[in-house]
Amino acid sequence: MEKEKVDLMICDGILLTKYDSEPFEGSVCIKGNKIVAIGRPSRISRTFKAEKYLNAKGKAVLPGLVNAHMHECLLRGLCEDLPLMSWLSKICLPAERALRREHMRAAALLNQLEMIKSGTTTFIDIFRFQEEVAKVVKISGLRAVLSCQIMDESYRTETIVTNERLVKEWNGKANGRIITWFGAHSPYTCSEETLLRVKEMAERYRVGIHIHIAETRDEVKRIKKEHGVTPVEYLDKIDFLKSRVHAAHCVHLTAKDIAILKKRRVTVAYNPTSNMKLASGVAPILKMQANGIIIGLGTDSFLSNNNLDMFEEMRIGSYLQKLYQTSASALPCREMLKMATLGSAACLDMDKEIGSLEVGKKADIILVNLSSPHLYPLFLRGPTNLVENLVYSANAGDVDTTIVDGRILMEDRKVKSLREEEVLRKAEKAAQDLYERAKSGG
Numbered sequence: 001m002e003k004e005k006v007d008l009m010i011c012d013g014i015l016l017t018k019y020d021s022e023p024f025e026g027s028v029c030i031k032g033n034k035i036v037a038i039g040r041p042s043r044i045s046r047t048f049k050a051e052k053y054l055n056a057k058g059k060a061v062l063p064g065l066v067n068a069h070m071h072e073c074l075l076r077g078l079c080e081d082l083p084l085m086s087w088l089s090k091i092c093l094p095a096e097r098a099l100r101r102e103h104m105r106a107a108a109l110l111n112q113l114e115m116i117k118s119g120t121t122t123f124i125d126i127f128r129f130q131e132e133v134a135k136v137v138k139i140s141g142l143r144a145v146l147s148c149q150i151m152d153e154s155y156r157t158e159t160i161v162t163n164e165r166l167v168k169e170w171n172g173k174a175n176g177r178i179i180t181w182f183g184a185h186s187p188y189t190c191s192e193e194t195l196l197r198v199k200e201m202a203e204r205y206r207v208g209i210h211i212h213i214a215e216t217r218d219e220v221k222r223i224k225k226e227h228g229v230t231p232v233e234y235l236d237k238i239d240f241l242k243s244r245v246h247a248a249h250c251v252h253l254t255a256k257d258i259a260i261l262k263k264r265r266v267t268v269a270y271n272p273t274s275n276m277k278l279a280s281g282v283a284p285i286l287k288m289q290a291n292g293i294i295i296g297l298g299t300d301s302f303l304s305n306n307n308l309d310m311f312e313e314m315r316i317g318s319y320l321q322k323l324y325q326t327s328a329s330a331l332p333c334r335e336m337l338k339m340a341t342l343g344s345a346a347c348l349d350m351d352k353e354i355g356s357l358e359v360g361k362k363a364d365i366i367l368v369n370l371s372s373p374h375l376y377p378l379f380l381r382g383p384t385n386l387v388e389n390l391v392y393s394a395n396a397g398d399v400d401t402t403i404v405d406g407r408i409l410m411e412d413r414k415v416k417s418l419r420e421e422e423v424l425r426k427a428e429k430a431a432q433d434l435y436e437r438a439k440s441g442g
């Protein structure tokens with residue numbers, strides 16, 4: 001019998017097709033941008049032949065990780081260990097004010113390079129000059145949801161107009177890898193009028209909205225003072241939450257807030273490292289989960305993290321809840337893997353397409369090298385510890401190969417879609433320039 005031809009075959013790997021499945025030795029076939037077969041190596045090699053073969057022996061093969069909240073920024077490691085307000089006024093806000101289009105391009109290249117190298121295959125960005133980001137996504141090969149971070153600040157270049165242009169020009173582009181949403185920074189930096197305009201436009205174009213909600217105690221205090229209710233209650237009162245909203249943080253919530261989020265089907269991005277670093281607080285993840293709220297995992301920007309390593313984020317996310325709940329069984333590793341794959345995918349309305357390895361789904365796949373001492377010993381039969389090792393011991397550097405939409409973006413740690421050295425050189429130069437401008441007031 002003639003063998004069926006596919007574009008790519010990942011052979012003899014240790015497959016983990018979904019967060020709750022058991023690992024098994026298998027191969028995966030990819031045709032175009034889709035997974036067309038998954039099975040035991042002998043069956044796959046009997047039935048299929050491929051244009052290209054990837055030997056995955058001794059490597060874990062799993063769905064690409066999905067970052068449910070981040071900003072592609074350019075600076076990191078500057079003005080550290082300051083209280084939140086000084087950190088904001090010393091580095092965050094001046095750098096934002098000074099940010100130009102060319103800085104954003106360099107930032108997008110650097111962030112996307114870091115994501116490819118750390119096994120993140122899809123991300124949602126809410127920040128600035130998003131058309132520059134879209135151009136870089138086209139080249140890098142990643143999958144992205146892009147939204148403008150609209151605020152009422154006068155220096156901002158992100159407005160309803162630029163966000164609408166982004167949606168018109170970029171939604172569905174790059175073979176559907178680029179999705180565009182509307183983005184509002186937060187209920188305290190956007191007026192009611194701005195928020196309602198964002199809602200109206202998102203509904204007009206039938207796309208989602210990304211926003212930060214209830215990140216800090218200060219925010220809650222401020223909204224209570226201005227509107228007499230919590231941020232969630234306020235956003236619900238003005239009907240903002242009737243749109244398709246994906247909210248970052250949601251750290252300071254009341255039981256009533258959680259009920260509202262559930263009722264309005266708001267999805268939430270958990271950003272444990274950023275919340276720890278900025279001493280914002282601990283998000284009530286277990287309460288939200290108990291109420292059936294869909295939760296994804298995000299790194300936030302590397303200015304507040306300080307990297308985009310989703311493996312580290314899974315580990316910290318679990319440990320933080322264990323400490324917070326004083327329960328070592330809180331947020332077990334499978335839950336964290338769910339959050340970083342299907343959970344985040346559901347936050348971006350993509351869980352039917354990505355987040356697990358299934359025939360018919362998009363081929364967004366990563367290979368993780370398991371041969372480092374920190375991932376030994378590995379048990380595959382009887383009790384398996386693969387997920388435990390991936391979540392609690394692995395890190396970005398263990399990712400060996402990254403595939404998005406059927407295209408190999410990195411193989412054996414060599415990035416193919418971007419020129420690594422050039423990206424780093426450009427980022428360094430642009431960051432120096434941004435820092436100088438920020439210091440001198442833009």
Ligand SMILES: [Zn+2]
Nearest residue numbers: 212248300301
């Ligand atoms: Zn953020």
